[in-house]
Amino acid sequence: MTASIRIGLLRLADSAPVLVAEHLGYFRRNGLDVSIRVEPSWSNIADGLAWNRLDAAVVFPPLAIMTALGRRGRPVALNPLMVLSKGGNTIVLRKSIMEAEPGGTPPRLAVVHPYSTHFLLLRRYLATKSETPDSFAQIVAMPPDTMLDALRDGGIDGFCAGPPWGAAAEHEGIGGIVAGSSSIWPGHVEKTLVTTRSWSVTNPSASELLINALRDAITFCNGIENRETLLRLLSAPIKEGGLALPAGATREILPGASNKDSMVFGGENAMALELMLDEMISLKWVNSVELSGLNFFEKQK
Secondary structure (H helix, E strand, O other): OOEEEEEEEOOOHHHHHHHHHHHOOHHHHOOEEEEEEEOOOHHHHHHHHHOOOOOEEEEOHHHHHHHHHOOOOOOOOEEEEEEOEEOOOEEEEOHHHHOOOOOOOOOEEEEOOOOOHHHHHHHHHHHOOOOOHHHHOEEEEOOHHHHHHHHHHOOOOEEEEOOOHHHHHHHHOOOEEEEEHHHHOOOOEOOEEEEEHHHHHHOOOHHHHHHHHHHHHHHHHHOHHHHHHHHHHHHOOHHHOOOOOOHHHHHHHOOOOOOOOOOEEOOOOOOOOHHHHHHHHHOOOOOHHHHHHHOOOOOOO
């Protein structure tokens, strides 16, 4: 019996396992009929889960948790299925900001969503520059694939985003990478695959099949010998099943690249999110009672 599922994702290289599982037939082999929805923003992903337009999504843990709690709209019961990637984010600044004297106009820096690992990473980075990181910069939110245009046009002075957008900014010469996941928060969980509880209940045996397919895809993505195939898929037009990512920048962040913030797919024991949850609590996004009642990602002792 075939189970149908609608999976939402953004134009990011760490969405690769889902594309590979579809392109190489891992989903079909496990009896899954998958419709991949390339969404324009993380808000669209959260709304899609909340309003039953999506059955699953590639998403970072803070947004998944806040969506489940209804902090940014309608609450929806979600099941965290597996970790798809760790790290890979970079912070980019335009050259004039990198060379500016301290004490001037606060730079305008973009993150992909207010409830994101990128916000937490950027805040950690700013804390190394100022005792008052919240006033050191103006932080705004925008979709990651629009950040290069905003940086180029002067709408922002820098950003924190997932791959390959930091490498792409350097390729174009419009900004430089000043820090990344590897230096700020090594090995942090980045993308997970979550499903709605309603889909899991309707398809009780399909979650394990989904995990099986994505594990095979992760193994493929981590294979250095598969880099060129993966690059062709990620840089292919969306209408051809790709994500239209810039090929040169994407090549630099695939597994096996010398880039210290290159992609790491999957991850052993990566559901241990204690530090991330503690930061969410310290920022008053959530409290420990809400997290324990949610029973979403368990804090490991």
